[in-house]
Amino acid sequence: MIRVQSEDFDLSLEVRKLTEENPAIGAVTAFIGLVRDIAGGTEISSMTLEHYPGMTEKMLREIETEAHQRWNLDASLIIHRYGQLAPGDQIVLVVTCSKHRKAAFESCEFLMDFLKTKAPFWKLEETPEGGKWVDARDGDTKATERWLKS
Amino acid sequence: MKILYFAWLRTEIGKSSEDISLPAGIQTVNDLLNWLPERGNNYAQALQKRDLLRIAINQDYADLDQKIHDSDEVAIFPPVTGG
Numbered sequence: 001m002i003r004v005q006s007e008d009f010d011l012s013l014e015v016r017k018l019t020e021e022n023p024a025i026g027a028v029t030a031f032i033g034l035v036r037d038i039a040g041g042t043e044i045s046s047m048t049l050e051h052y053p054g055m056t057e058k059m060l061r062e063i064e065t066e067a068h069q070r071w072n073l074d075a076s077l078i079i080h081r082y083g084q085l086a087p088g089d090q091i092v093l094v095v096t097c098s099k100h101r102k103a104a105f106e107s108c109e110f111l112m113d114f115l116k117t118k119a120p121f122w123k124l125e126e127t128p129e130g131g132k133w134v135d136a137r138d139g140d141t142k143a144t145e146r147w148l149k150s
Numbered sequence: 151m152k153i154l155y156f157a158w159l160r161t162e163i164g165k166s167s168e169d170i171s172l173p174a175g176i177q178t179v180n181d182l183l184n185w186l187p188e189r190g191n192n193y194a195q196a197l198q199k200r201d202l203l204r205i206a207i208n209q210d211y212a213d214l215d216q217k218i219h220d221s222d223e224v225a226i227f228p229p230v231t232g233g
Contacts (some may be wrong), residue, residue, distance in 0.1 A: 115233050
């Protein structure tokens with residue numbers, strides 16, 4: 001399941017909804033990304049996430065489908081927010097559910113790595129010097145490539 | 151053709167989308183990127199960092215040699231930074 005929204009989300013509520021009707025699930029892995037108050041040594045007062053409506057949903061669905069092809073998952077959820085966020089706010093939630101922990105752990109990391117390099121989101125940081133678009137990181141590309149080799 | 155711009159491409163070009171009729175001879179993504187700078191300095195400025203441009207045709211990532219058509223939705227944007 002995927003959701004692209006401006007509203008916040010509640011981890012425990014989302015996990016309960018995923019697991020309550022499926023007692024076969026024995027493992028749940030969750031990742032939450034937060035807005036930090038410092039980036040590259042610069043203080044950030046807020047961050048605005050822009051995205052490409054339509055393509056965002058399409059890419060997230062493709063990434064999720066790929067995870068289900070690679071691992072035996074019983075359920076998964078990706079929530080990504082857009083709009084203006086403040087330091088400490090939640091940006092993204094990825095939850096994976098499987099019978100045993102290995103599939104849940106690995107697929108959660110896979111989903112985050114792919115999301116960071118494929119899903120069309122862009123971060124604009126508000127700093128004392130004005131708005132600054134965040135540059136893509138080489139490390140994120142390498143993290144994604146790692147999954148292509150295996 | 152509908153063209154969409156995101157992030158700093160949107161701010162540098164000064165619009166988020168536009169509808170344009172493709173001139174004859176513009177057949178690929180690469181042709182489009184070579185032609186767009188003729189529309190003004192803001193285009194030339196924004197599109198000069200070629201290695202920082204990502205292209206999507208009808209909401210799928212596309213390569214430079216991919217064919218484009220008048221009915222397509224083409225998006226030009228910098229490398230993504232979500233998550």
